[in-house]
Amino acid sequence: MTEQRLPRASTEQETAPLLRDPEEADAIENGVNGRDGYFSGQRNVAYREQVTPLTKILLVLALILLFLSTIFFGLFVSAQRKLNLERRPNPPAPPPPSPTAIPEEPVCLTGDCIMLSASILSSLDTTQDPCENFYEFSNGGWLRAHPLPPDKGSFGAFESLEQDNERVIQRILEDSSSTASFTTSYDDHLLAKLRGFYSSCMNESKLDERGHEPLMAVINNIRHIFKGREVVIKEEAEVNKFKGLTAALAYMHSRGLDSLFSFSIEGDVGVDPNYLVLWFSQPSLGLPSKEYYEEDDIRDVYKSVIERLLLIVSEEDEQALSRQSKGTLPFVEQSNNVWPPWHWPPCDEDDERNKKPINKTKRAHELAKKVVKFESEIAKASLDLDILYQDPIATYNPAPIFNLTASLPQIEFARYFATFTPGKFPDRLILTYPPYAESLSEILEKTSGDVIEAYLVTRAALSLSSYLGMDTEAWQAQRTLVETLNGIKKGAVGERSEYCVGQVEQALGFAAGRYFVNETFGGESKEKGTKVITDIVKAFQTSLKGIDWMDEKSAKAASEKAEAIRVKVGYPVGSPNTMDPASIATYYRLVTGDEDKFFENVLSASISDEIRSWHQLGKQRNLDSWEMYPSMVNAYFNPPSNEIVFPAGILQPPFFNKDWPTYLSYGAFGQVASHELTHAFDSAGRLYNQKGKLEEWWTNSTSEGFQVKQDCIIEQFSEYAIDDGKGGKLHVNGNLTSGENIGDSGLIQAYRAWKAQYNSSYEAGNEYLLPGSPYSRDQLFFISFARIWPRNMKAAAAVQQIRTDPHSPTRFRVDGTVYNIPEFAQVFNCSPTAKLNPPPEKQCIFWGSS
Template identity: 25%
Template sequence: GEFNTMGISGLFSFDSMPDEKNSSVYACYLNQDGLSLPNRDYYFDDSFKEIRAQYINHIKNMFILYGFDDKTSENMGNTVLKIETSLALKSRSPVELRDPDKNYNRFQFNDIEKEFPGLRHREYFSKIGLTGLDYIIIGQPEFFRDLDSIIQQYTLDDWKIYMKWNVLNSAAPFLFGDVEMEHFDFFQRKLLGQQLPAKRWKKAVSIIDSFMGEALGKIYVEKQFGEDSKRRMDDMIEDLKEVFIERINNLSWMGRETKEKALEKFSKFRAKVGYPSKYIDYSSIKISQDRLFENIINCNKFELERETKRIGKPVDKELWEMTPPTVNAYFSPTDNEIVFPAGILQPPFFDPEMDDAVNYGATGATIAHEISHGFDDEGRKYDLNGNLNDWWTPEDDKAFTEKAQSVVDLYNSIEALPGIHVNGALTLGENIADIGGVSIAFEALERRLKKNPELRKVIDGYTPEQRFFMGWAQSWRTNVKDEALKWQILNDVHSPEKIRAEIPAYVNPNFQHTFTGLSNNNLKYREIIIW
């Protein structure tokens, strides 16, 4: 518990988020944790045998740098791997962790001791300064039930080694050069294929963005963000909303009762663009110019206190989950909203100097992607108020599941690396959103061109429709090492960027006609577009 206040991980993680069955208040969440390798498969799969050997050697090197002798450090590495393997054995897989229903398990506070004797929850919550809890939401109850036997499986000295490792591992990126490079060598070079560390200024910006991101964001917005970009985004969002409403009304596979509830949910949807209406106040954090890791601890203590204090209180709808400079966007199911930070409103995602066709292909499709998340295999389980609530008829639920399975099958068939296929189940939500996003944005562009025929121009030899698909593809340009690609396929809910650029265009019935003049009559792929 004391380590958690400093941002140092342990056997499980704490979070405060909107209660997914009462989204108007913040609730306490506990989830499985305790692994330093990316997920449970790395501890058992034969293809990671070499990674496990390198991991033990990395732990050994870290303890040698800390001051232990060679043999003791090697034994410590073996101990850490044994404990983490025991935790991994009881952990859910990345695919299982995508199910919001199975991850919502509410327990009354007074029942926790009986349900999970190994948790010692009263001591834990006392350490993190959290009192007066009525209930806790536990993501993976079977993991917490097994903690007691795992704790008894190892000696107190073993657990001290494990916790020492967690402290060293958390601190390593912020310590002196030898430790920082040892950490980089394993977690970035061996796991992800990155050959050189980021430049010092990039690391500095990244650290500030991670720990005091809204302070950095305020400066970024003042210097880099134009209100003209925000106005064009707002116009695009309205165009896309109009198409999405019509799509819901015209769905052949969804019944009227579910359609009415879907439209009611969408009527409550909102979009945030650029930056929050108010910024987090970091002024109480003590920052010293010569104590980097102490600054990190102070920031983590501030954040944990901010989160513990809000549990049981009304949700602040103006808070953001991303910082303004972030090059990304998200959909929040409990808030029923999409958020586009200022950082993503720059080329190649958005360019105020470009015509609508390019921006509808890149940013417009991304906006529609985020809108679609409210109705993907996870988002569809939340109602208009952001609560986990089954609002679908059994018939429509069955029809959606069948169509979603065709998306799973398509992406499962794609070989991203020799012998390694995309995990269609893990990436399902993002793939549905990609395919739907491109389809909705293309129709929104066509409507805009019809209303404003003067915008239909051939530029650099390309029609608006061609520029649309090129805009989408350009937004996913990337260079990626094979190691990082393998990591992504096993851990990330997003398909690799190259596949994201290609497949949503390929299955779109307008794509072939746009570039060849021929119709794409492949009904199988047309049916994959769910929304």
């Protein structure tokens, strides 16, 4: 008789799902209790056959195992059912503030939803009260899981996403198969240039082998040009100390090396915002801001770095002269005759007359002190950053070119301009701060030629030393300053590949962006990202009717400006066009990609940028151009062209994903979009009309009402302070950060935009709930906003941010923003005495109430 066998249960039937609906748990429990027929059938089969002693033993063991399995399975199902019942909204609600209960509706249980929910929940610190410290509540888990890397002064969600984007580009640069689908000759050219640039940066042995040679080539050119290409005695050099200054500055500025002053090509916002004219401004400094020159410890470090750089140049001179005497000097160096016959560092006049032996270490020390003093005076003469960044009226000073040439006679501007725009001499320009040119002239007049020369040399060395091998003295000298200013652990250096990908992006960002976009920005990303933005614009226009400080006439004009804003998302389609490799190749035609010459590759990129910029002088703005490349984790509002721009690089998690529920996208990316939109109406942006022209287009009463609100937010943020790392506190500069703080207040527009589209989005299935989350959609909207701002920082880096960055520290960008949004306190059921639920008279509400 044939033995009857029952089919074995499949693995899927044996294993319970990770998450299960209570009704499904009930069904499984009933199935377990109803297995008598199965067991009895198995017994009947067994007893039909002859049973041996071994079989009896095996049967007993099998029955015991089945019995134990049944018990454990029953316990598991019971526990699972209890867990599911506990998650139902029936238990009494905990005391406020607390998450709201989950509505009885379907929850997304896909793998992506589970991972998304886990990511959000793991970032939280639920020991914190969201109504008292929303930043820590939303980000405490993330901050613990992402300790500050030793090679960085700060690290947050932005930097984390930057690393993710850089890994995508790194694969493109290292794996040729990743770009096999790009078959045009232009793509071959671009990819070869990108990969050559990257390889030159990664070839550390070659960089160390070259030593200081590429830096010295630049420095020797600066010195040779500054000296007027003539051998002169000391007294004549003093009389003619400005002889080669103009040419030396032109040489440096054409390579992106900032010194003494700076020029930029921007729109004439007072006449025609799209007509590009010349702007004259102060230079960047060797230290981040003028405050650092008043601190003894920082100034001493800076002075020692300058001294080291001067000594390095002196030592390189000696080695070069030694090679020259032995006939081993490379032909290019001999032919240029750049090795100076003068003493370096330049000697004192008395020493020169008395022919005293030169103590180069002592001389470098003294000269470094004078260079730092010289630069300190330039810093004092410069305009404060809060005015430079926040007051477009104060910094718009059109003038005939004569005003500049008369104020700064030490510079031959006709000769200077000939370097950049042959045959063109602008007759008009914009001065951001007219007194600076006169102050600079006075500083130059009282400064000796050797100090000016040393200043130019050290500015170049500081800017370019980071592109040398890490074994070089110059690289190590500049790194000392970087470590000090950012609080970085001495000797800590990050992954070389991360650095090199960043250099490729800076030099060839639009080229790399073509392949980055192909990898990361497909499907409906652009359409859905654009919808978030346009919904927020509509919400802003609607809110204008309820703003108490804005009258009807100004509200109408504001609505028209919002309607006129150009929205750019993902990547440029103009010049260059991400979809057109020929236009990108033309854009970067002057950038080299030599596999053996990283330093020269960087310089070629700087030269290309300068030529491209100056070429626009006197022309109309290209309205299709972008200021940021596609992989950048950032966004911007450009007042003269009245546009908001969002690169594909920021349209990635934790900011955006086309498949997320919309309450998350509107909370995270919606904050980015509303921030940039609000910049069009912040303390500076509001002064530009819908065509980008600088004029007062609000009524006087509206402007006065806005000023009251601005004063309120300046006062609010000025009360926030950080630890300065020296036992004291450093307060936020409310004036410097007011524009960005007002921009952050636009979060309420993102919230309103999400609410406005909620019903249609819900019907379309785009407001689905996440598994395991005890938070409501409204709460997750605000949590999603806060989760883009976690940041660990060293005290030194935080101090630098306070002094130089128009953005407030991220902690205050979170808590300071929701402080002024009553809807936040309502959503989290905050008590009337909660820190983030202040009375209305304490809040700075710009955009009306719901």
